[in-house]
Amino acid sequence: MSENLKGKDKLVKVAIELFSTRGFKGTSIRDIAQAMDMSISNIYHYFGNKEGLLLAVLEHASRGLTDRLGQVADMDLAPLDHFKKLVGTHIELSDYYKKEVKIFFLDEEHLSKQGEEINNQVQKDILKIYCKELAALKTAGLLNRKSITITAFNILGTINWYLRWYRPEGQLSREEIAEEIVSFILHGVLGSQE
Amino acid sequence: MSENLKGKDKLVKVAIELFSTRGFKGTSIRDIAQAMDMSISNIYHYFGNKEGLLLAVLEHASRGLTDRLGQVADMDLAPLDHFKKLVGTHIELSDYYKKEVKIFFLDEEHLSKQGEEINNQVQKDILKIYCKELAALKTAGLLNRKSITITAFNILGTINWYLRWYRPEGQLSREEIAEEIVSFILHGVLGSQE
C-alpha cells in the first residue's frame, strides 16, 4: 500500500529511512535525492533546508506518538488494567514508529533550538503520562516505589531499549516479548520494598 | 588530576569529549585539533585516520567496562547478594564511562567492520554476564520470569537509560537513584507470574 508516493510525502518517507540508518549528519541531501530518484532542489522547495526535513520527520512522529498514547491515558479503566493497557500500547506504538524514534535518539545531540524543543516536549509529555499513571497506582495502594519519576524513567528505558535489541527473526513473537516486558515492568513497579 | 596530558592520551581525552557531545560524524578532525591546540597531523600519526581514533576510544571503554564487570561476576557471593552487587557496580561503571558509552550508542550506526565487532563483543559479553547471573537466580528458585534473555535486556535498558536522564543537579543523590533502580530491577526480576 501507499507505494507510489510523490513529492513531499515520498521525501519524508525516504528521509525517515536514511536518517534512521545513517543518522542525520551521516546522510547527505544527495543521498536522499538519489534514493528517491529526484533532484536535490525539492528538499529546499518543500522544507527550506536539510534541517527542515528533519524537523518535519520529528514533528510527525512526536504527534503520532503522544496523541495515541494520550488517548489511552484518558481511558476509563481500573488502575491496574489502565496501566497494562498503557504499557502495551506504548510498546506497539514504539514498534510502529521504530525508525522515527531511532532518529530521535541518534540525533538528539545536534538539533537546532526548534528540534530540541520538539524532542523535549515529546519526552516530557510521555513522562508526564506515566507519572500520572503511577500516581493513580499509588493512590490505589498498588505502588511500592519511592520515587515516581525514577520509576517512570525506568519504564521508558525498558520499553525504548526493546527497540534496540528486537529482531524479527528471533524465536519469540513480538506479542510474547511484549507480554514479558509488561510483566517485568509490572513487578518492578508493584514490588514491595525490602 | 592528570591535567597536563600530552600527545596520544590528550588526543583520546579530547576525542571522547567531542564525539560524545557532537557525535562522530558531527566532529571534524579540525575540531579535535583545535580543541587540543595541536595540529591535525597528530591524529594521523597516532591513529592512522579519524576512525582509528574512534576505535581507540571504543576499545579502551569496552575493556574497562567488561573487565571490571567480569571481576564482579566472578565473585563468590550468595545469588541475591551477587546480583545486587553486579547491578550496583554496573550503574557505577556506566556513570564512570558515561561519555564513552554515549559514543557507543550515538554512533553505532556508522561504524566500520572493526568497530561493529567491538560494539557487538561488549554487548554480547555484558549480556552473557547477566544471563549467567539470572540462570543462577533461577537455580536458586528466585527467578520467576519466562525468558532469561529478555529479562537481561530489560535490565540493560533500565541501566543504560539512566545515563540519558540523570542530571547531577537533580534532587536525589546518585546513590539514592542507584538504590531505587536496583530495587526496581530486583522486583522486576523476582516478581511472581500472575
Add this chain to the structure above:
DNA sequence: ATTATTACATATCGATCGTTCGATATTGTG
C-alpha cells in the same frame, strides 16, 4: 657525537558538503 626514531607543524589536495539560482515542466483555475 652521530644517527634513528618519534613528535609535531604547514601547506595543500580532491571530494563532498549544504545551499542557491535560473530555467523548465506540470497542474489547476478563470
Add this chain to the structure above:
DNA sequence: CACAATATCGAACGATCGATATGTAATAAT
C-alpha cells in the same frame, strides 16, 4: 485558451571535509 501557481530539474557556488606529502624540532639509541 491563457495564465498563475506549483513541482521539478541541472548547474554551479563557496565552505569544509578527511587525508597526504613534506618538512622540522625533539628525543632516544648506539
